[in-house]
Amino acid sequence: MAEQYGAFTTGTGPPRIGVRTDDHVLDLTEAAHAQRRPYAHLVEGPTLNPLMAAGPEVWAQVREDVGRWEPTIALSDVTPHLPFEVADYVDFYSSENHAANVGRIFRPGGDPLPPNWKHLPIGYHGRAGTVVVSGTDVVRPRGQRKAPDDPAPTFGPTRRLDIEAEVGFVVGVPATRPVPLGDFDRHVFGVVLLNDWSARDIQAWEYVPLGPFLGKSFATSVSAWVTPLAALDGARTRPPARTGPLLPYLDDTGTPPWGLDLTLEVELNGTVVSRPPFATMYWTPAQQLAHLTVNGATLRTGDLFASGTVSGPAKDELGSLLELSWGGRDEIATGAGKRTFLEDGDEVVLRATATNGVRLGEVTGRIRPHGA
Amino acid sequence: MAEQYGAFTTGTGPPRIGVRTDDHVLDLTEAAHAQRRPYAHLVEGPTLNPLMAAGPEVWAQVREDVGRWEPTIALSDVTPHLPFEVADYVDFYSSENHAANVGRIFRPGGDPLPPNWKHLPIGYHGRAGTVVVSGTDVVRPRGQRKAPDDPAPTFGPTRRLDIEAEVGFVVGVPATRPVPLGDFDRHVFGVVLLNDWSARDIQAWEYVPLGPFLGKSFATSVSAWVTPLAALDGARTRPPARTGPLLPYLDDTGTPPWGLDLTLEVELNGTVVSRPPFATMYWTPAQQLAHLTVNGATLRTGDLFASGTVSGPAKDELGSLLELSWGGRDEIATGAGKRTFLEDGDEVVLRATATNGVRLGEVTGRIRPHGA
Numbered sequence: 234m235a236e237q238y239g240a241f242t243t244g245t246g247p248p249r250i251g252v253r254t255d256d257h258v259l260d261l262t263e264a265a266h267a268q269r270r271p272y273a274h275l276v277e278g279p280t281l282n283p284l285m286a287a288g289p290e291v292w293a294q295v296r297e298d299v300g301r302w303e304p305t306i307a308l309s310d311v312t313p314h315l316p317f318e319v320a321d322y323v324d325f326y327s328s329e330n331h332a333a334n335v336g337r338i339f340r341p342g343g344d345p346l347p348p349n350w351k352h353l354p355i356g357y358h359g360r361a362g363t364v365v366v367s368g369t370d371v372v373r374p375r376g377q378r379k380a381p382d383d384p385a386p387t388f389g390p391t392r393r394l395d396i397e398a399e400v401g402f403v404v405g406v407p408a409t410r411p412v413p414l415g416d417f418d419r420h421v422f423g424v425v426l427l428n429d430w431s432a433r434d435i436q437a438w439e440y441v442p443l444g445p446f447l448g449k450s451f452a453t454s455v456s457a458w459v460t461p462l463a464a465l466d467g468a469r470t471r472p473p474a475r476t477g478p479l480l481p482y483l484d485d486t487g488t489p490p491w492g493l494d495l496t497l498e499v500e501l502n503g504t505v506v507s508r509p510p511f512a513t514m515y516w517t518p519a520q521q522l523a524h525l526t527v528n529g530a531t532l533r534t535g536d537l538f539a540s541g542t543v544s545g546p547a548k549d550e551l552g553s554l555l556e557l558s559w560g561g562r563d564e565i566a567t568g569a570g571k572r573t574f575l576e577d578g579d580e581v582v583l584r585a586t587a588t589n590g591v592r593l594g595e596v597t598g599r600i601r602p603h604g605a
Numbered sequence: 606m607a608e609q610y611g612a613f614t615t616g617t618g619p620p621r622i623g624v625r626t627d628d629h630v631l632d633l634t635e636a637a638h639a640q641r642r643p644y645a646h647l648v649e650g651p652t653l654n655p656l657m658a659a660g661p662e663v664w665a666q667v668r669e670d671v672g673r674w675e676p677t678i679a680l681s682d683v684t685p686h687l688p689f690e691v692a693d694y695v696d697f698y699s700s701e702n703h704a705a706n707v708g709r710i711f712r713p714g715g716d717p718l719p720p721n722w723k724h725l726p727i728g729y730h731g732r733a734g735t736v737v738v739s740g741t742d743v744v745r746p747r748g749q750r751k752a753p754d755d756p757a758p759t760f761g762p763t764r765r766l767d768i769e770a771e772v773g774f775v776v777g778v779p780a781t782r783p784v785p786l787g788d789f790d791r792h793v794f795g796v797v798l799l800n801d802w803s804a805r806d807i808q809a810w811e812y813v814p815l816g817p818f819l820g821k822s823f824a825t826s827v828s829a830w831v832t833p834l835a836a837l838d839g840a841r842t843r844p845p846a847r848t849g850p851l852l853p854y855l856d857d858t859g860t861p862p863w864g865l866d867l868t869l870e871v872e873l874n875g876t877v878v879s880r881p882p883f884a885t886m887y888w889t890p891a892q893q894l895a896h897l898t899v900n901g902a903t904l905r906t907g908d909l910f911a912s913g914t915v916s917g918p919a920k921d922e923l924g925s926l927l928e929l930s931w932g933g934r935d936e937i938a939t940g941a942g943k944r945t946f947l948e949d950g951d952e953v954v955l956r957a958t959a960t961n962g963v964r965l966g967e968v969t970g971r972i973r974p975h976g977a
Contacts, residue, residue, distance in 0.1 A: 349810055362905045
């Protein structure tokens, strides 16, 4: 297993920077100071942001050091914290299977994909302030819900609470100019797993014309441990063949590809219900970052952008319950009975392994009833 | 004129906190320390965030003090900075005239308003990292543009660069629970003018199904000076009569209303082209905040939410060039020739005055060509 970076405490005091390898953690804050490393001031905690801002040369130096140092703290003895301070959070929509499935479920009879889908990686801003670390309970949100046949919306707890299994990319080095495809790894520090919790009934009623808002903004969970992008070099792969021409800023045919061969795992109440293949994503994270910045939007350390729900073509490769239950029609067998959407008390775990053997940090969350 | 709060420098060194009255500024950082005021540590700069977080009792104490102290620095001698650190930025869509006009221009033949519009204040998250202070030049963004008749999108500078005249509300006191209508002024510190620059051709091509993204994310300008909410007490007014029933969390018939009687002014190249009346907004900022938090989304100090484009019913009360030119059909006379959308070099100034005589800080911006 490659090393992963995070923020942790073992008792009182502010979070320190830790490096996890399997089930042990190295206290990097302590080690860097004890060894008088030149980057010690960047790993004082409470978040990874100063280290993330320092850039690839420093990241490589740290990786080299931690490969020699022994992690001595048992993982079970540490309390993980949100590993980085989130600046802006953007969520993309880059799985063709997922986008087409959602189109078929929400807009039956129409084209499954909107006309812009093959021309640009569709994305939107989410709520940075409600990104939470793995292990944080998720309270069932309330809001306005209206089924197509209801005469008016009603208010109450969502009846269609869902997950979205995603991969998130964390920006380290800021940018004031557009980031071309080839500069992706000069800006992105690492990779997290991300669960973009979604209240489908709230979302369906609110999202036309300005996009998802309260259906998503109550919570987004990220793994406590960030896998450095460099650890995934051996998992790079070519994305699926493009079925339409790309504008030059998105055309990656001449550059080393930024597809990643990761297999995700969605576990619901102890049962693995899906294994979404990240290599099927139509748009790569390098294309997402190029698109996000091409209009002149600047990047800050801590900017987080997520892939969108990862869904493969097979029935057991879907990254949301919306798709797995086909809009609530089919039941899914879990370790605590059959489900269409999430019930109170349900626990979701996302995991991912790359073809080069590297694992991403897992992301877990349990549903708490409203008012509990 | 009521006092306004901001961050400023006069030479080198980090920004200090200033209080503007007309054309003079009080150095609050210095005055609070010299007078040994108990809140002195909250106004050390470089932003208003610590003061904003302290709550209404401290805000009132500061207002009382600054009413007695003489502002001695000429406004022309200070350089203003972004007055607060933006946490999350949300943009609403709460003018019925504006929403109906956009519907008529973009979706002719359909219903002007989407079916949810009278049930909830529609909103979405924008990019916090590209909120800039008044006076910052705005570089014309590039992106994918596709007119309905074009066979494919092309890439280049936007041809339909627009403004949106809005009023922004700045959260001071965080919240971990929904904020009911009656608690609005326990959380909101103050009010800014806001120009939500918009690239209409980029936006039109990208926004279905997940909402505006690159058409907005390149820049959002806010006034350098924040007017305390309490200074607008005398401008409170009842919002327009609601034409549909409201769910209880949005029903403000039993509470003192949070409509505000402000007249905005849109100046383009020295010519006032519009005077949008804020009192015509269908949804009040208190309803916006109640909606934003009703799903359990938490609030942070520095959260900024904007009203959406303010447009009145008359032709000279529209808050965007999209509406003033009716989708580019009609020309608008300005001090530098006729316009439909913005040309390079154009300067936009937004101002606002309340019925109680209080003025909001103005927000200005000049368009720079791409690559200049």
